[in-house]
Amino acid sequence: MKTWLKIAVSVWLTGIIIAGIAFPMVKVPQTWYEFPFIPGLEEKARNIIFHVPISWATVVAFAMSMIYGIIYLRKKDIDYDLRSVSSASLGLLLCILATVTGAIWAKFNWGSFWNWDPRQTSIFILLLIYGAYFVLRSAIDEEERRATLSSVYSIIAGVTVPFFIFVMPRIMSGLHPGSLGDEQGKGPVLEFKMAPNMLMVFFASLIGFTVLYFWMYSLKVRQMRIERHVQQITETH
Template sequence: MKKNWWKILGALLVLYSTIAGLLMGVPRLPILHESIRNLYFHVPMWFAMIVLFSNSIYFGVKSLLSRSQYDDLKAVESVNVGVVFGVLGLLTGMVWAKFAWGEFWSFDPKQNFSAISLLLYFAYLILRNAIDEEQKRAKISAIYNIFAFPMMIVLIFVLPRLKDSLHPGNGGNPGFNMYDLDSRMRMVFYPACLGWILIGYWIYTIRFRISSLTYKQQ
């Protein structure tokens, strides 16, 4: 039980943020209205994705130094789970865009760059599947990851701010400030972010255990 406290915490935070996110009051803002509740789901998905990709590059670099197959497995399983959260981030964003902007995909800079950043990691997975030899695959994947991660950061956080964007906080469009993200929303938003990050990490550990068992049997 002591070792699993963070798993229980993650599950409770996600349960709380889901229920509270649907039932608690939110600011009545123009355009957004009730769709602002999607903030509790859309943004935490991206945070979880970034944490998992950060974990991936850590173990990718570590595998280059240690040449441990288990470090390489940790790196790829982090990407596998991170990509799922990235896709969920895109889908929840598309639903939000439909209600706020009138269409699922408006070719907003942040939408485009986020999609490209995910394609970088789909390419990582394709690259791995194209190489049969284990050590070579681990080395090339780790080197690719070293370049993919900073490119992902630039695509998501830097380039959209240089262009006009419908997204809050980009291109002169103000983000969720103290007026918009009031105390009620903070009580749900921050637990949601932490909860989904913990759940994402939990899924990653499960996938790693399965992969390591499969590797031992080979």
């Protein structure tokens, strides 16, 4: 990643934090920096600018982990496994952050930190899957075998995830904004009533957090490559 991009994303996200927290929320917006109220969400709507991009980055991270896993199985190059683990570990971190930020928001919107809403359940499953993924990895010593088996596991787990989309709504209706049980927004989250200026900040945040994720990811991969290199040197000596 280029240095200018790192500086750019730092400045970019600083601007988003300022906008997300400090822009006033009023009934009737007068100037460009005033967000309108969203009924039922009020000031809590600011969470959209931080929680949703983090959840998005989680999905990106896990998808990348799975894709690099598949490439590893085809090419058998251990570097792809390093990339796969790096994305998975960052994905797990982001997933925890998304769960925590979501739960805090849920406490003040739904009345409890955790109530097995379909989205909460699916993020919980993601945590379980990648928890199991790292447990599996720690149980295998041999490098290539570990890479193969964990890639296979992430593929197997990956194909079951779509089933939650069909299964969960039958168990309970959702409260999450954008799901069917929510009167405010029928359809995906993005369709719900966001003012154009808020929508801009939201998308800017989405881009910013994705770039930030790629920066963290590149650091993680490079660190793992160095680690592996050092390990090989000590083994040969």
